[in-house]
Amino acid sequence: MGAKDTTELMPANKRPMHHRCLIVVLGLCLSLTPLHVWSISGDDLPDIGAASGNMFTPAQEKQLGKTFMRYIRATQPVITDPLMDDYINKLGNTLVDHSQGAGSKFTFFLVDSPQVNAYAGPGGYIGVYTGLVLTTESESELAAVLAHEITHVTQKHLQRAWYAASNLSLVQGAALVAAIILGATAGGDAAIAATMGAQAALKQQQINFTRHNEKEADRLGINILHDADFDPHAMPSFFARMGRANKRYGTELPEFLRTHPVTNSRIADSLGRAEKFPYRQRPDSIRYLLLRAHLRERSFDEPSQAVTYFRTLLKEGRYRDESAARYGLSLALLRDDRYQDAAEELNKLIQQRPGTLEFVIAASRTDMEAGNKKKAISHLEQSAHKFPLSYPLQITLAEFYLRAGQADKAYKKLKLLTSLQPENTQTYKLLAQAAATLGNKAESHEYMAMHYYLMGALESSLMQLKIALRVPGLNFYRTARLESQLKKVQSEIDELKKEHDK
Structure with missing residues (x-):
């Protein structure tokens, strides 16, 4: 198997029709959930713009989020690698704990795409594209994007936007939010199906986040960064760079810039707010650096190309962290079936950082792929015993048990x-x-x-x-x-x- 992970990589435009049309389920089957029935029927759902002023009940939003996420999995290459998933959820939920959503369930996930984009869905589901992760220049910048999206959820900006656009029913709103994301990323028949599901000719710009929404998300997001011990200046820094990209792209903007317009006024406002806090130089965590190295390694079609890339970085000293560069090299060697070379690199890394999950799992996977099943399982069992709540360790160990x-x-x-x-x-x-x-x-x-x-x-x-x-x-x-x-x-x-x- 090489170093392949469990990511589903089927392109959206090549998925079966029932995948590409699943958006209709959002509009018509909102009351159907995995293995249990939601108690509210479709006929009883309130309008978002009902006279009572109610939008979503917590149960409705939870169900909407689960249905939304099934649709996302069917149409986008959501990464299921346990280490990547573990990192992005731990980072995201650390920020949630310092937001107005503390105590609420949020789910963060990565989408395997070079696009620079992130979005907040119903029920606290927040997606981040791998292209955006590689665009960030620090962990605080990635945290800034997540904090911004968390605020869109806690302040109910999507619901407010639907209310401003039209008196949409909950069912129509469900289809519409998926249509926005699908139409921006999939195109073709999938976008048509999304429009059908929405049953309306509403244009995306009618419900894009308003300037007020964006400023509020910036303001509260900066507070979250400060309270969670990240650098508050990372938000204006990242958006300023996006603003410069805005000028370069012209009309062909990345989706993130379409739904989160960056203006000079907005950058100035966020910078002014960030400057109210003392400057904080927070070093990037090793897991952030390893995530970037892993994503960079995956970006090469041929593992030999990745090997050359990381060897060049190490030879010329052009790296932010040597351990991360060597980790990228070890993954490339593993994917290239050069198990002995990969093991040598990983053993050095484990000696330097013996408790790092990424190194332990990569070393065990190298042993497994090389045919040393007992050694691979023994090492993982020792680590799993030390960290019994580590999902990446436990599911990898279960996978190895099966293979053995x-x-x-x-x-x-x-x-x-x-x-x-x-x-x-x-x-x-x-x-x-x-x-x-x-x-x-x-x-x-x-x-x-x-x-x-x-x-x-x-x-x-x-x-x-x-x-x-x-x-x-x-x-x-x-x-x-x-x-x-x-x-x-x-x-x-x-x-x-x-x-x-x-």
Whole structure:
């Protein structure tokens, strides 16, 4: 397998039609959730602009966010690498803890795209494109973008924008927010499907964030940065650089600049606010630097090109952090199947920083790919024992158990992980493999159905449920559960087809 991670990389324009049309589900199937029913029916949903002044209830926004995220997974290359996912969520939730959303659930994710973009979705789902991460020049700048998007959520800017645009129903608003993101990134049939789902000819600029929204997000975002011990000046610094890019791009602006317009006045306001705080020079964390190195290594189509790139950096001393550069080199060597060279680099890094997750996991993966399964598992077990709550360590260990023929150990570990992260698609995929190896056919197909459902692949999810129901010897409880799940997925597919045929 080389150094391949578990990222889903299928281009949006090559996905099946039911993927590209899933936006309709946002408009019509908002009351359908993974394996349980939302208590509010579509007919009972209030208008966003209702006379009562109500927008979303917490339950509605939570459900809207889950449906939105399934759509995003179906149409965009969301990265599922556990180390990357762990880092961006820890950074994001550190900022949330110092915001008005403290105590609320937020989910951060990376989209594998060179675009410079980030967006806030309903329910606290915040996406950041890898191109933006590589554009930042410090961890504080990345934190500034996240703090800005967090504020869009906590201040309900999207909901306010819908209210200003029209008296949209909750259903229309759900389709519309996805249409904005989809139309900006996918194009083609997917954008058409999004417009159909919205059932309105509203233009994107009608609900883009207003200048007031942006200034408020800047103001509160800068406060978050200060309270979380990041550099408040990073926000005006990053936006000033985006402003200079604005002039270079002309009419072909990155999506981030379209939805977050950068003006001289806005830069001046944010700079003035940042200057109220004392200057703070915060060093970048090693995990931020390693994330950038990993993303840079992935950006090369051929691993040999990445090897040359990082070797040149190290030879000429053109790096911000030598450990990060050597980590990038080790990943490139691993992807190029040069296991001994990769192991030598990683062993040096572990001696310098023995507790760094990225180094430990990369070294163990090198051993696994080289055929040293016992050594790979032994090292991971030692680290997993020290850090029992580390999701990257635990899911990687479960994966290695499976590859080493220890499905029983993998199964027990993965069952626990599903309770800790019930929306993690890769956990269900591995759990399906473990159950199949153990001979639990119906359970295996049920878990695979959940994986496909969370990925927005409704037809594939339905097929897995049908196969599970044909397994002989099912007890009454499992049969009833599978039939309930099948009915739910079938209803979503029927609604999607009905809207698509209009």
